Amino acid sequence: MNWTDERVELLKKLWAEGLSASQIAAQLGGVSRNAVIGKVHRLKLSGRGRATAAPARQKKAASSGTGTAKPAARAASTPRHVTSSVGATALQVQFDAEPVARSYVRPEADNVVVPISRHLQLVELTERTCKWPNGDPLSEDFHFCGNDAGESGPYCRYHARLAFQPASERRRSR
DNA sequence: CCCTGATTCGC
């Protein structure tokens, strides 16, 4: 993936709007959050909403000899078609109250970062599929996200973030 | 554990 003009522009925009590097990476698609951060730095766009200060970096430790773990395979090139809504791509959801306290579903409450949904029906859910609901439960097109949720919760990482992160984000920007 | 951005450095 190369940094085309449009992608850079979108990056700038999303960064300026306060999205996190990983969120931006997810929206751009095909890049890691590190790539986004690296690009941001190269563009000299650092320093936005405080997250972590910059005291002073140390240099990397040249790992030689004593094999202390091998990262080996890391990468996540998920071939996805991102809906490039160039123009009105803003909005992070904002919770004023409990994430799940609602007994009804907001029709258009998920425009955040989730790259793709698998539109699973209820019967197709397994223990490892994201159970984030989409749509009106009373409607026929009601479905679930269905992405791999791992074993650490009922949602995939994106929806888990939607549901649970806002609180900790709030705590961090204390 | 999850996450965040920052930095270094091999490519």
Add this chain to the structure above:
DNA sequence: GCGAATCAGG
């Protein structure tokens, strides 16, 4: 220039 690995922190 790019981004993975790493670091430092919440």
